[in-house]
Amino acid sequence: MYTGKIRQILLITDGCSNQGEDPIAMAALAKEQGISVNVIGVMEQDVIDEKGMTEIEGIAMSGGGVSQIVYAQALSQTVQMVTRKAMTQTIQGVVNRELQQILGRSQTIEDLPPEKRGEVMEVVDELGETVELEVLILVDTSASMKHKLPTVKEALLDLSLSLNARTGDNQFAVFVFPGKKNDVEKILDWTPKLQSLTSIFSQLTTGGITPTGPAIRTALSSFNSKRSLRSLMTGDDESFLEESM
Amino acid sequence: MMMNHSLKSRCKVAPGTVITGKWHSNKYTVIKELGYGANGIVYLAKFKNSQVALKMSDNGMSITSEVNVLRSFAKVQGSTLGPSLLDVDDWKSSRGQISFYTMEYIQGPDLMTFIQNKGRSWTTVLFLQLLNDLNKLHENGWVFGDLKPENLIVTGPTPKIRCIDVGGTTIQGRAIKEFTEFYDRGYWGLGTRKADPAYDLFAVAMIMINTAYPKRFNKTTGGISQLREAIRRQKDLQTLEKVILKALQGHYTNALQMRTELMSLAMSSQKPSSVNQSMASNSTSTIQPQKVNQTGSQPKTRQNYRKKKKKSRWAETVIITMSLTLLYFLYIFQKLL
Structure with missing residues (x-):
């Protein structure tokens, strides 16, 4: 039924953007391309101000993703939960659309009797386990x-x-903003393994500005260039499936 | 969190609220809130003069997912680990449609409270029960996933351990759905998050450690070395060390193996107290020296810890052999006289 892949941007930040395009608009742009944007706001002793909060929620909302504010200690648990939740959310969206095609316009999973819903959920679970996932x-x-x-x-x-405990394939890429020379810098290109991060992360330098909007835009183009490279190699059928998402 | 905020407010209902199912039209009167988790709120409710637990969630799919698990629990013959499912329905509240299910109300203190009140002698018994139930679950192709003391309730009058939150239950071979860091082998760097029986057994071992460290502790170095040290610091854990360490390192492939070894440990450590009065005091000495030895050689630094361990093992062997020989001679003497 659904053989495409799920594409997500995971934004980890601790406050408000202060340079370049509006990140909320960029998140909406991502959503239009079938890429969901999830945001995690990390606090330590400092508290994220209201403006930052609104922006974090706004990005996730318009990016069709999930947002959460956490203390740094709870970050690990949150990152995996948010990613998983967003993935299920996307799959449910796809399943809902399929159901609407079969059952008529207004039918969603929630309109089915509870007994039937269980069977649909099994399909959602199965997909969540096997679908190909790309997280930037x-x-x-x-x-x-x-x-x-x-x-x-x-x-x-x-x-x-x-x-990586899932059966399905994963691809990760890591970008940081601000970068050394540009607004955004790619520190890890698409790879199924994140382990190589360890050495790169210790060398990171931090800078003053927060160009969240431009960062999301660059992230989007990374998805696109990856896709076009893929479709050159494997033919065009794959990208068609992605778009149906 | 964005989703959590809306969830809390939508599912928050006052005591006395009547919840009517849209499909089966059963009426439930909310008595009080029992607790809430990431996936919803659980209420105690009255249904036709009996008490049930009612779980509500804004996220209908998580309700459906849990109901699926509870249904498959029902198919596991003879297992009483999870609550039995009673009803699944939707409630058309003033704030929109909310999915809920009702299940058997499992009443009692949680594992930690129970052990604190009744004493540590109950610990092993409860773990033996738990391992038995887990084994049945594993045989049916499931892994519990989010095992932790908060999810374990001890019901009465004959104490029996039960599980109240099945949200993490995963089909074997898939990625664990839900977990809590302290009880997760991935967090400690001791394995994957793929659902296999050993994943649950790791969590059981961590709960054992947790009984001696009620406040838990944070990961420093992680790995088996930190956990082994934690075990050796607590006298209560030292007796179980062998079983805990094996479970932590994934040496048990099924719950029954762990159960058998825990059982034999329990029998050997209970012997002295029961035999104490009737038999010669010598029999206690077979076990006592071990304990003394371990506490005595408690490691301060990890460097000389390995050497000491080897030494203490030798000492143990020698002492055990000697005391066994002594006992044997006593036995022969008795026969002769």
Whole structure:
């Protein structure tokens, strides 16, 4: 029924953007391309101000994803939970659309009697286990994030542990913003293993500005360039399936 | 969290609220809130003069998912680990449609409270029960996943351990659905998050450790070395060390193996107290020296810890052999006289 892949951006930040495009608009752009944007706000002793909160929720909302504010200690558990939740959410969306095609316009899973719902859920579970997943991780490396970066690294390794327990394939890429020269810098290209992060993360430098919007835009183009490369190699049928998502 | 906020407010209902099912039209009167988790709120409710537990969630799919698990629990012959499922329905509240299910109300203190009140002698008995139930679950192709003391309730009058939250239950071979870091082998760097029986047995071992460290502890170095040290620091855990360490390292492939070894440990450590009065005091000495030895050689640093361990093992062997020989001579003497 559904053989495409699930594509997500996972944004880890601790506050408000202050440069470039509106991140909420960029998240909406991602959603239009079938990529969901999830946001995790990391706090330590400092509290994220209201403006930052609104932006975090706004990005996830318009990006069709999930958002959560956590203390740094709870980051590992949260990162894997948010990713998983967003994945299930996407699959449910797809299943709902399929159901609507079969049962008529207004029917969703919730309109089925509870007994039938169980069978649909089994399909959703099955897909969640086997579907191909691409996660692009965007890490805020503005000055205030400096001492949270070791925790972020731990959380990302933990995420790959969780996702690699699935039967389906995973691809990860890691970008940081602001980068050394540009707004955004790719520190890990698409790979099924996140372990190589360990050495890269310790060398990261942190900078002053927070260009969240441009970061999401660059992330999007990374998905696209990856896709076009793929379709060149395997023919065009794959990208068609992705678009049906 | 965005989703959690809406979930809490939508599923929050006051005592006395009547919840009527849309499909089966059963009426439930909410008595009080029993607890809430990531996936919803559980209420105690009255249904036709009996008490049931009612779980509500904004996320209908998580309800459906849990109901699926409870249904398959029902198919596991003779297992009483999870609550039995009573009804699944939707409630058309003023705040929109909310999915819920009702299950048997499992009443009692949680594992930690029970052990604190009744004493540690109950611990092993409850773990033996738990391992038996887990074995049945595993044989049917499932793994419990999110095993932790908060999810374990001891019911009465004959104490029996039961599980109240089945949200983490996963089909074997898939990725664990839900877990709690302290009880997760992935967190400690001691294995994957793929659902296999050994995953649950790891959690059981961590709960054993937890009984001696009620406040738990954080990961420092992680791995088996940190956990082994934690075990050796607590006298209560030392007697179980062999079983705990094997479970932590995934040496048991099924729950029954662990159960058998735990059972034999329990029998050997109970012997002295029962034999004490009737038999010669010598019999206690077979076990006592071991304990003394282990506490005596408690490691301060990890460098000289390995050497000491080897030494203490030799000492143990020698002492055990000697005391056994002594006992044997006593026995022969008795026969002769």
